[in-house]
Amino acid sequence: MNYTSSAPQGMIFPGETIIHVDNALIEEVAANTESTGYILIYYEVSDENNMTSMQEIRLNVANNTIIIDEKGISLNMYDLQEGMRIDADFSSAVTRSIPPQSSAYRILVLQEEASFYITTDRVVSVDTINGLLLTGNPYDMYDQMMFNISDETMILDQNGNAIPLEAIQPGQKVRVEHAIYETLSIPPQSPAYLVQVL
Structure with a gap:
């Protein structure tokens, strides 16, 4: 995918139908099966005045959601854990609920930095x-x-x-x-x- 603009730990709009976020934090994981469930993520968004705010969204995971790591290895819902950092692509059709919800297209699990x-x-x-x-x-x-x-x-x-x-x-x-x-x-x-x- 070619993304037109980027913000650290923020949102990019590659098209009318897909929203991309970088370096989001997984706050909650609820797996129904290895390929269905949802994750609650938290990410930073910058506005036109370079003011940043934190956003939260629930991403619903279905059988067609791609979950991979940075090496391209396939993962499933049971591999996702609270505290992980991810990049995510999801539908721009977002509910007005609290938190808002959307359908996840792709979840890319980022490699953890060394903690020691x-x-x-x-x-x-x-x-x-x-x-x-x-x-x-x-x-x-x-x-x-x-x-x-x-x-x-x-x-x-x-x-x-x-x-x-x-x-x-x-x-x-x-x-x-x-x-x-x-x-x-x-x-x-x-x-x-x-x-x-x-």
């Missing part, structure tokens, strides 16, 4: 009092990473058993799942979600 990073490195030091785990090159602070260990951080041994932070020793290799953000300090710090000894 993984760092695999050697332990330099462990501070059990302050809940800190330092990894990297012990002789170069510019090649190190500090992880903040909280009560929510899972710490596992090589067999996947829970262990306390004090069981981790300098020199051991660990795999750390941590936040996608870090401080600008040297070494940078990031909250750890999971630490596993390798």
Whole structure:
């Protein structure tokens, strides 16, 4: 399809009969069968003054609705989940109900962005009092990473058993799942979600 105009996370009108939305959020999924049901989506719309507002619409899914991922692999209603991001094509014949409803022609499930990073490195030091785990090159602070260990951080041994932070020793290799953000300090710090000894 050739779309004439586009807005981030917004609507495009490729023709008189189809509405296209980009980067909509699925708020609710109700599957009757693997090919029928509905999804409730939330998306941003810009007007002619570049003012944005959030819109909600119920998209009714039928046997002829195409549901695919970004690789073109066919999906069904049971694959759709709350919180997923999608692009959608649906009928411009929209009900005046609250929320409005329309027939879905195509649902494209977008690939999720990473919610955490993984760092695999050697332990330099462990501070059990302050809940800190330092990894990297012990002789170069510019090649190190500090992880903040909280009560929510899972710490596992090589067999996947829970262990306390004090069981981790300098020199051991660990795999750390941590936040996608870090401080600008040297070494940078990031909250750890999971630490596993390798």
